[in-house]
Amino acid sequence: MDYPVPSLSVVLTPDQKLEARKIAEEIAAIAREGHVLSGSITFRLTRCRQPGCKCMADPAQPHGPYWQWTRKVAGKTVSRWLSADQVADYQPWITNHRRLRELTARLDAIGISAVYADPRTPHRR
Template structure:
């Protein structure tokens, strides 16, 4: 039965993605950047050549209710929560994979052809 093969492949793909998603513990949205900055004092070492910049400042930025929210993290906090930032990135990747697999499953089921990419 040829129709069963694509369905079995789809189920295996979906199941694999679902299992990978189930392994994710926590996930923190947003981005983390580490910054070194200059201050406004003209006599500060951060204005020297070469400069000794202030920092590191670890900033976690995310959107809450349409507004940008930034929190400063300590190095210990970054170490503690880095796996959750990594998990959020992995969750986005898995969601994209599931969406692509779903589109392919619908196209196969409906007999639609995928538009060719422009080169």
């Protein structure tokens, strides 16, 4: 594993170390399964817009339900249709991805606290 060698001049509080260790355990548990997926799954009803189709009747009976997995790739939205059993399988993966983001945000909060608590941080306007 490659990561920068940590400096010994910044020392976390015991509470921060404990929290970081708990976060690391939860991240490791999620990573061990490898069930992580970005994006979101949404439920769609569609209209084919062909005259005479039930989806254009009044009241309308749209086609579906269909499920769509959507994510961003280089700023663009990319979607794929999913079957109902795929939704049941992959929804927990998306939940895991969100959890990983929360956990890394909490680690970042520890880092932010460290900088603010560091007496070497210059006070400049």
